[in-house]
């Protein structure tokens with residue numbers, strides 16, 4: 001059924017630290033690797049070595065420039081994958097029941113053998129977290145590595161999503177966000193974790209930790225700075241004459 | 250949104266066909282015999298053909314039957330149901346009319362209602378999407394109904410009713426465009442809310458996640474030049490409303506009526522192209538588009 005569960009027992013998800021992410025894209029590659037070799041249809045590429053390469057990815061890292069009014073610009077690397085929303089609009093639009101949200105842990109999944117590849121769920125997701133695989137004709141999305149986190153064949157430390165396990169900066173955290181005492185929930189509380197596009201009403205489980213306050217121009221202006229102010233705004237004398245003459249030409 | 254030809258053709262033709270079937274259903278004296286056959290055939294070719302074309306954009310068309318399962322939550326699934334119900338009921342009504350000369354009015358009314366319900370469910374597939382603010386408004390279903398009713402009336406030979414409805418559709422369309430231009434801004438979704446970084450300062454997309462294109466950009470980020478959009482809007486209105494009105498108000502001739510219908514269909518196709526091409530999906534904000 002593509003109706004959403006009233007409540008889920010747990011809410012597994014990611015906490016992504018925008019202060020720590022260095023934008024190395026390691027999580028993108030480990031995600032692509034794990035999800036191509038394991039559960040479900042592989043993530044295909046089209047024309048990978050040709051002139052117009054493109055492919056299916058479940059996790060992508062954007063980079064944004066933020067320009068405060070009175071401080072230096074900041075560069076923020078911004079990994080984005082499915083946020084396993086509590087009010088997931090992608091689930092309710094699905095006509096086949098292929099998309100669903102699990103009651104036990106809140107993971108949003110696609111049953112690939114039911115998916116007709118209509119693409120409506122990708123339209124319904126505000127975050128661009130779903131991509132239709134062109135080779136397979138079915139919808140792909142982050143599974144929160146459901147085939148790792150419960151996998152008893154893996155050593156304990158590997159039972160986290162591939163992106164979390166691989167991040168060299170420690171910018172990605174995995175846990176149960178419905179438990180206020182979990183490490184991830186405490187991190188969110190401490191650092192003011194936020195929702196993306198809260199006005200879309202999707203109630204994402206994944207949270208983003210905002211960058212910590214950085215340098216500002218204030219208080220750092222040197223005492224000698226006033227002497228370095230530009231002196232003449234308008235050219236005078238000889239310069240003015242050259243300026244005028246050039247203008248006339 | 251990417252203006253996929255299959256979806257444009259589907260919504261346009263199935264809307265027209267269902268509109269025609271609606272008028273045949275409520276007609277107190279519906280055409281019988283060969284004339285009836287011709288009318289119903291056109292209705293079915295348009296409505297059924299449109300539905301067939303819509304399966305072309307599926308990644309896995311062979312599993313299309315599964316789309317009937319989720320009617321409780323999904324408008325797309327409801328559309329599948331109403332479309333089939335409308336075509337079956339109208340088929341029965343048509344068969345009795347054409348082959349036995351019997352008109353069962355109740356059946357006709359029921360079929361007509363199902364035709365409108367199908368157009369409604371189609372429009373709700375788009376209207377429900379909060380991610381596309383331009384569509385997410387009550388006026389979208391109204392617009393779809395007016396298009397179907399007006400075009401259907403024209404096809405069924407109801408000149409005055411058709412012209413009045415098409416005039417209303419043109420007005421609604423103009424209002425929908427003007428309102429639609431404001432809706433992304435009014436939705437409150439910006440690159441700042443998308444990234445959550447607005448409290449620090451102005452946000453600009455600095456570098457995309459990939460050098461090539463991807464599914465999201467191909468499917469959901471389509472930017473029409475504003476200048477062209479305005480021109481196309483005028484062309485659409487001219488073809489769908491003004492030209493048919495001129496042609497039909499001239500001394501009436503059958504071939505003029507045919508040209509009027511063709512002009513109307515062409516106009517609806519242009520407006521449907523704009524419906525998709527101009528629609529801004531909020532995911533574009535992550536890519537610094539719009």
Ligand code: SF4
Nearest residue numbers: 082083085088090125
């Ligand atoms: S992020 Fe998108 S795909 Fe994931 S649950 Fe939310 S709406 Fe669905």
Ligand code: SF4
Nearest residue numbers: 094115116118119121
């Ligand atoms: S693409 Fe697949 S999962 Fe998505 S709405 Fe269509 S059938 Fe459901």
